[in-house]
Amino acid sequence: METLKCSKCKEIKSTDLFGKHKNTKTGFQSMCKICTKGYNKQFYIENKERIDEHQKKYQEKNKEKNKEKIKEHNKRYRKENKEKIKQYQKENKEKLNEQVKQYHSNIREKLDPIYIKILLKNQGFKAEQITDELIQLKTITIKTQRLCNQLKN
Numbered sequence: 001m002e003t004l005k006c007s008k009c010k011e012i013k014s015t016d017l018f019g020k021h022k023n024t025k026t027g028f029q030s031m032c033k034i035c036t037k038g039y040n041k042q043f044y045i046e047n048k049e050r051i052d053e054h055q056k057k058y059q060e061k062n063k064e065k066n067k068e069k070i071k072e073h074n075k076r077y078r079k080e081n082k083e084k085i086k087q088y089q090k091e092n093k094e095k096l097n098e099q100v101k102q103y104h105s106n107i108r109e110k111l112d113p114i115y116i117k118i119l120l121k122n123q124g125f126k127a128e129q130i131t132d133e134l135i136q137l138k139t140i141t142i143k144t145q146r147l148c149n150q151l152k153n
């Protein structure tokens with residue numbers, strides 16, 4: 001049985017109780033698993049905020065990456081299946097038109113930010129000018145207008 005001395009608790013233990021490590025002479029970590037666990041826990045407690053922040057950032061970044069991936073995938077799919085999609089669109093023209101109409105009517109009714117964005121763009125705003133604040137303002141304006149119209153009727 002191979003053994004190693006733990007650098008933390010100084011006990012001599014079987015290598016089974018050490019985590020593997022590529023970049024050390026022994027091929028194992030210098031601390032035994034039990035000490036590593038305690039060390040990690042202590043490290044986490046002491047650096048909780050930093051670690052959480054790091055994890056959050058990492059997840060955020062990954063989310064963006066995934067979004068890009070999906071976009072890329074869709075783009076490739078559309079390119080590779082151009083004819084098939086065209087055929088499908090031709091065969092289902094009315095159904096698709098109806099769906100688009102339904103979608104637009106839906107977002108108009110709900111005052112979805114997407115709809116507000118389209119409105120603002122049509123009014124001559126550039127994409128970088130359309131902030132959340134502007135969208136909110138526009139939403140309120142439209143709501144007010146709708147209310148006025150309702151009262152008039």
Ligand SMILES: [Zn+2]
Nearest residue numbers: 006009032035
């Ligand atoms: Zn140990």
